[in-house]
Amino acid sequence: xxxxxxxxxxxxxxxxxxxxxxxxxxxxxxxxxxxxxxxxxxxxxxxxxxxxxxxxxxxxxxxxxxxxxxxxxxxxxxxxxxxxxxxxxxxxxxxxxxxxxxxxxxxxxxxxxxxxxxxxxxxxxxxxxxxxxxxxxxxxxxxxxxxxxxxxxxxxxxxxxxxxxxxxxxxxxxxxxxxxxxxxxxxxxxxxxxxxxxxxxxxxxxxxxxxxxxxxxxxxxxxxxxxxxxxxxxxxxxxxxxxxxxxxxxxxxxxxxxxxxxxxxxxxxxxxxxxxxxxxxxxxxxxxxxxxxxxxxxxxxxxxxxxxxxxxxxxxxxxxxxxxxxxxxxxxxxxxxxxxxxxxxxxxxxxxxxxxxxxxxxxxxxxxxxxxxxxxxxxxxxxxxxxxxxxxxxxxxxxxxxxxxxxxxxxxxxxxxxxxxxxxxxxxxxxxxxxxxxxxxxxxxxxxxxxxxxx
Numbered sequence: 420x421x422x423x424x425x426x427x428x429x430x431x432x433x434x435x436x437x438x439x440x441x442x443x444x445x446x447x448x449x450x451x452x453x454x455x456x457x458x459x460x461x462x463x464x465x466x467x468x469x470x471x472x473x474x475x476x477x478x479x480x481x482x483x484x485x486x487x488x489x490x491x492x493x494x495x496x497x498x499x500x501x502x503x504x505x506x507x508x509x510x511x512x513x514x515x516x517x518x519x520x521x522x523x524x525x526x527x528x529x530x531x532x533x534x535x536x537x538x539x540x541x542x543x544x545x546x547x548x549x550x551x552x553x554x555x556x557x558x559x560x561x562x563x564x565x566x567x568x569x570x571x572x573x574x575x576x577x578x579x580x581x582x583x584x585x586x587x588x589x590x591x592x593x594x595x596x597x598x599x600x601x602x603x604x605x606x607x608x609x610x611x612x613x614x615x616x617x618x619x620x621x622x623x624x625x626x627x628x629x630x631x632x633x634x635x636x637x638x639x640x641x642x643x644x645x646x647x648x649x650x651x652x653x654x655x656x657x658x659x660x661x662x663x664x665x666x667x668x669x670x671x672x673x674x675x676x677x678x679x680x681x682x683x684x685x686x687x688x689x690x691x692x693x694x695x696x697x698x699x700x701x702x703x704x705x706x707x708x709x710x711x712x713x714x715x716x717x718x719x720x721x722x723x724x725x726x727x728x729x730x731x732x733x734x735x736x737x738x739x740x741x742x743x744x745x746x747x748x749x750x751x752x753x754x755x756x757x758x759x760x761x762x763x764x765x766x767x768x769x770x771x772x773x774x775x776x777x778x779x780x781x782x783x784x785x786x787x788x789x790x791x792x793x794x795x796x797x798x799x800x801x802x803x804x805x806x807x808x809x810x811x812x813x814x815x816x817x818x819x820x821x822x823x824x825x826x827x828x829x830x831x832x833x834x835x836x837x838x839x840x841x842x843x844x845x846x847x848x849x850x851x852x853x854x855x856x857x858x859x860x861x862x863x864x865x866x867x868x869x870x871x872x873x874x
Contacts, residue, residue: 423449425743426540426549428532428689430516431459433720433732434555440740442525446747449526449549451542453688457527458512460557460721461729464575471505472578472602473765477828479605480641480767484804498583498606505578534694537713551715551743554689554703555736558682558721563590567654570661571678574599583607584674588663589615590651591680592622594764597634599677600643601766613642615679616649616665626762627776630811630824633793634770637807637826641767684722699724707754709739717743726760759841761834768807771834774822774841775813786816790872793826799865803828810869812837818846818873829862836863847873 424446427438434450442448456463475496482494520527530543540547560573572580574595585608589596596615603613615622622645623631635645650666660674684702691697697704697712702724709717717739720732738755745752764770780787793809800808805828813822823837840850847870857864 420539420546420548421449422548423447423526424549425449425551425553426451426532426542426547427553427555428540429459429555429557429720429722430454430457430520430527431555431557431720431732432461432729433736434459434553435516435519436733436736437553437555437717437719437740438520438525439523440737441743442523444740444744446743449528449547450520451528451530451532451547453529453531455529456513457529458516461732462512462516463509464578466729468505468509468578469598469602469765471501471508472606473598473767475501476602476605477767480601481803481805481828483605484806488804496606499581501606502579502581531688533688533690534692534696535690536693537695538715540694551717552694553736553739553743554686554711554716554718554722555720555732556685556689556722558702558727559685560678561681561683563651563678563680565651565653567656570654570656571676573678577677580675583611584660585610586612586660586672586674587614587677588671588673588675589613589677589679591615591678592617592619592645592647593679593681594623594762595681596677596679597623597638598765599679600638601641604638604641604643605767611642612644614644614646614673616651617645617647618650620647622647623764625776626764626770626772627811627822627824628778629791630770630772630809630826633807633809633826634764634766634768637768638766640807682721682727684724686722707756708742708752709735709755710742726757728760728762731757731760759838761831761838763831763834768805768826768828769830771825771827771830772823773834773838774820776822776824777811777813780813780821785821787813787821788873789813790869792869797865797868799860799862800827812847812869812873814847814873818848819844820847820850827862833862833866836866 425441425448427434427450430452438448438450479494528542532542535541587603600613652666653664655662663671695713703718705718705723719735719739721727741753761773791811795808809826811824815821820841825833851870854866
């Protein structure tokens with residue numbers, strides 16, 4: 420039986436963060452990975468790869484908006500060439516991941532891991548006894564209860580398509596569907612038809628309803644059809660594509676049907692009951708220290724019942740590692756706070772969300788004030804022909820930011836500035852005066868216009 424101080428299960432960004440931190444502290448660390456391409460979803464099939472397509476989307480979209488405003492013809496992008504650039508990046512990830520472990524002195528164990536007991540795991544038939552375990556197994560597309568679900572391609576497969584067809588249907592109105600729909604609308608064939616079908620009465624449920632409505636409007640102007648209250652009953656393969664039947668009996672055709680209904684924690688093979696670990700459909704139950712019901716086992720990233728974002732996984736990896744070291748050294752434990760975690764949709768325009776939605780504040784009876792405007796006509800947006808820029812900033816009785824929602828071509832930068840204000844407990848007055856000296860004229864300097872009504 421092999422013995423280590425810590426076994427990390429999963430080689431994605433969260434698992435790597437924890438493994439290297441513990442290895443740097445002098446612990447004997449091993450990492451197991453069942454996938455034959457180590458490196459995790461973010462580097463291979465998620466955040467990094469999709470940005471190759473998004474950067475092209477933004478260039479094409481901006482040039483289309485500027486047609487007749489100094490641009491004679493909009494830019495054209497070739498999906499296959501972007502794919503080749505993306506693949507050049509991802510092809511190096513597995514080897515680089517293993518090499519980094521080897522160079523650091525971390526043991527890499529290929530194979531499936533499962534608990535044999537609360538203190539023992541098995542990796543590819545080999546028993547491992549570790550003082551601590553960190554589960555970082557990520558997530559996978561959730562199963563869809565409909566006939567013909569095997570005919571749906573996953574987000575992973577979508578990013579590997581050699582070309583896009585003319586008629587694409589996305590099942591589910593989540594962030595994956597919206598991002599990929601914007602990819603298809605700008606990078607697909609000239610006559611591409613893109614549809615999103617959402618089962619509930621609105622897409623993007625966790626986001627602010629008013630801001631989502633504005634994003635939907637912007638999406639529709641780019642040819643993306645968004646349909647709500649649509650239940651998919653079956654998907655049948657036909658010689659010319661697929662026949663999709665809704666719960667109301669309506670039949671439609673598509674060349675490609677894409678799974679965009681969210682992801683589920685990848686935990687089925689871990690034999691968590693043998694490890695005496697509590698879990699649910701949302702993932703492995705953890706406390707604010709990332710510790711599970713088994714005090715020697717931690718869970719981080721998408722397999723934990725927290726927030727499924729790569730940077731959150733990194734943060735959780737640091738927290739888990741620090742708490743393992745705190746237990747060993749009998750020092751102070753650390754905790755994690757998710758209140759200032761931003762969420763980004765890399766559509767065009769981008770939609771960034773931070774903190775509370777207006778509906779959540781109303782439900783909690785929390786007093787608030789807001790600054791809101793849509794269809795912004797500021798020079799910032801007139802220069803690039805963006806008609807659907809909007810913002811909503813929600814402020815509490817103490818003049819601190821409770822929530823922020825930005826629809827813009829640089830929502831990520833604006834949201835990050837507001838995130839820092841929340842982290843630093845900055846008042847809106849302080850943030851306003853700090854923003855006056857931002858580089859001008861920029862999206863960041865526009866914060867002064869957003870904040871002034873709140874002074």
